Amino acid sequence: MPMNSKWIKNLCLQMCLLLLATDLQAQSVSRMSVEISFEKGGITGVCLLRKEEQTVSGTIMNEFGIKVFDFVYYRQRDKLRLFNVIEMLDKWYIRRVVRRDLKQVLPHLPPVSEYRYENRKRHIHYLFTPLPTTEDEATE
Template identity: 35%
Template sequence: MKRFFILSSLLLLFLAGCSVQHKVVPAGNDVPSQKYKMEVVFPKGEISGIMAFKRAGGNMYGTAVNEFGVKVFDFVLTGGKRCKLKNVTGFLNKWYIRRTISKDLPELLNMDFAEDALEYVNYRQNIKYKLILIKE
């Protein structure tokens, strides 16, 4: 019986840990996010809104929402290189778009943040990303 309780507790702790790690920036990170006005221009249209992100434990956690607050996507950038998109909005939720954005975001977000504006152009796909710091 005692062994059962120990195993159950360990399983619960493991599951709780997994869900927190998967869903949100690690608890205890109270540093406010950096917020940028976002413009992404595709050959056939554009997305604008706010991109906000936080650094925690060597990773970067962020979101892109349009002006109306509708989620465009969430992302986790691991070790500055590997980018995983989550909750991608319907019209962008196609494997080739996810793959392109996942490759472009590390290039954009690894730039020198001392600047108020960040720009990255994917010349191959003709996509232009622009972030302008929002000073609150």
């Protein structure tokens, strides 16, 4: 009895979806509220982090859903890269300060309660607070 090609394609698709779902569950995704305050202003919003074996990748968005920046932290090399930085922060000196500060913060995230970091030289304060899990996340 010859195998039906549609049946084989369907089986392959189901196996791929199962592997993808298993991989997504293995990744650690955290959601936190973030406040970055400095002398002349500040940024408040949400930080999404995904921890993997060698990297921590994430994004920070404000309350309106506008992306402030994305980042990837390479644990083994202790390097951090910023991507898609919002225009008002996209200056080499601001990027350098944010990159150095986040390298100090990321090993401590996600916090159990809240995590504060202060750059005393530049008078920048960072506050990361975990967001409560929703019912949808708890049932997965």
